[in-house]
Amino acid sequence: MNKLNGSYPVVEVVRGPIFIINERSKMQDLNTDSDHIESADKIIYENAGGIEIVKAGTLEGLVENLxxxxxxxxxxxxxxxxxxxxxxxxxxxxxxxxxxxxxxxxxxxxxxxxxxxxxxxxxxxxxxxxxxxxxxxxxxxxxxxxxxxxxxxxxxxxxxxxxxxxxxxxxxxAGLARMKISRQSISNPPKPILPRKLDKLQFLKIEAKEIARQLTIMESHMFNKMELKELFNKSWQKKESFAGPAPSPNIRALIRYSNQLSNMTGSLILAETDFKKRAQVIGHLSAPIYRLTRTWAMVTEKSCNILRPLQGLTSSEQNYNTYRETLRVAVPPCIPFLGLYLKDLTFIEDGNKAQTPEGLINFHKCTMLSTTIHEVHRFREAPYSLYPVPELQEYLASQLQSATGLDELWDRSCELEPRGRGELKPRDFYTPTGGMTTSMVVACMVLDD
Incomplete structure (x- = not known):
């Protein structure tokens, strides 16, 4: 199962003709003489379809444009x-x-x-x-x-x-934050699907859809706490210091949650020693463990049919293009897989210098950063219309916190189905995507409401 620390995706940069505009409206190609950038009010524009887009400039010039x-x-x-x-x-x-x-x-x-x-x-x-x-x-x-x-x-x-x-x-x-606009849901929350005994919860006896709902509520609370500044300067990667508050605490909480969710998925499945029960857990949770070939052979066709469209949605082809397009047209409430955006921000930070060769502020980099950051925050515009069930959330939180680590999960998997035993192969629709799959499986289950 892949965690959030994967390889960088490709970020496409659209290029076009770039010009230097001075106060006399003289226009010169950027690749020619750069001596024309002298006064404090210079800005470099890119002409994109007849629209001038600021690409670089001095600080004073950018403020004048502002x-x-x-x-x-x-x-x-x-x-x-x-x-x-x-x-x-x-x-x-x-x-x-x-x-x-x-x-x-x-x-x-x-x-x-x-x-x-x-x-x-x-x-x-x-x-x-x-x-x-x-x-x-x-x-x-x-x-x-x-x-x-x-x-x-x-x-x-x-x-x-x-x-x-x-x-x-x-x-x-007075130390007050911005005035928040009330974000009331326009729909009535669905009635929770509760098990008969809330005091003695068992995973397979909790309705799968209600598991998805409660996990969504838990993650949305963390997601909505995230502040704009936490996405700056790759602060989530910085080491904690005793001198001050931890950098990007809410992003770190979301990363932990995503990894715990991935581990919990494996732990619940591998806790069962019986083939049939493992297959039931897979079907109930709708999240796969790739190498358990004999267990996969017993997963019902109905469960496989649920997973097939998720396979296409989470495909890594063309830099997760299908998933990105789905998010692009998604109407909040929605919780995106944050790891994808963190990789985008890392790529932008590392792949673009703060200044141009002429010593101007690289505003093109700022535009890419801002676009990605606001794409993340766009999904905070509407709340989920779901009822929290404290008993279920406490149960799920305990499962998340006690989930076995990846190395232990692999050892347990090999113990249950040793290598070389059996010749069955997993269903042909499945390609493992780890934490991303489990997070999006939960989201897609909620979308059924």
Missing amino acids: TRPDKLDALFNRTFLTTYKYFTSTAQLIDILLARFNCPPPITEETKSLVRLRVINVLKQWLEHFWTERKSPETDQNLERIRELASRAAGSLEASAVQQLLGIIQRRL
């Missing part, structure tokens, strides 16, 4: 505010935004008010949706600087925008 009065580029703004810590600090970004608000000449008075309003709206968007600073004296000092700016702007700009910004600043100074 607050330009003639055009609102929502995707650029989201990318910038999501990834700004890759190329600047919070204090420095505030400095540049304050300078931008002051609008030094030769900006006209008419343009000045538009730029200032755009700065206020960017600050509002930043503090409401992308602020990741921990409560500290330094954080409070930065917030006070923004509040001073907003107070100065109160009499000269749109009152509602300024008042909204002041309200957000006040909440942040």
Whole structure:
């Protein structure tokens, strides 16, 4: 069974003609003379189907694009505010935004008010949706600087925008997170399918669909706790330090859960010494153990028919293209297999430098990071309409925590069906995919509701 530490998938990068745009709107091929990148407001654009996409630039140039009065580029703004810590600090970004608000000449008075309003709206968007600073004296000092700016702007700009910004600043100074929108489910939860005796639970006597529901609730709680910043800088791979909090605690919890789920699957199957009971557990859990050929021969055709479409969904062909396309059109609630996105982020981080050869910020890398991060967070938009059953969750949690490790599972498998005994082969539909299969099996079972 493969865990989350597999090889990197391929991330396709679409390339196109790249140009340097200077303040006189002169256009030059990037592969020619780079001496034209001199002033602080330079940006490199890529022309994609007639649309200019920012590929690189100086920090000042990127901030000007963020607050330009003639055009609102929502995707650029989201990318910038999501990834700004890759190329600047919070204090420095505030400095540049304050300078931008002051609008030094030769900006006209008419343009000045538009730029200032755009700065206020960017600050509002930043503090409401992308602020990741921990409560500290330094954080409070930065917030006070923004509040001073907003107070100065109160009499000269749109009152509602300024008042909204002041309200957000006040909440942040109080240590409060963003105002959360109530996410009520639009459907009535299905009635739980309970076993007769909740005090003496046995795996095969718990309805398979209810197992899937409770595992989904448990994983969704962990998934929804994950913060945006946990996906930055491969922090989930960093070693823990006694000096501070563990990096990416919620991602680490999800990784543990995924690996425990994979191990629990094997443990439940291999706990049975009888062929028929092992086959029953496989059919009940809908997750395979590849090398138990004689056991597989006894799995019912009905169970095999359930597993066949999952085989296609979890195929690794073309970088898990079928699964990615399924996720792309999926409507939340949905819990994606996080390991796939962590590999994508690792590939982007390792395969793209922070700066271009000319010393500009590589904003193309930031765009790829932001797109992947927000694809993950898109699935947090809606809650599952399921009833939690504490007794079942406690039982499943104990099974997860006590699951045998991979090496022990392999030894137990060989003990039950020694190598070389029998000539039967597993069903021809099956290709093992480990933890990914078990996670997605659970998700697909829930989709039947």
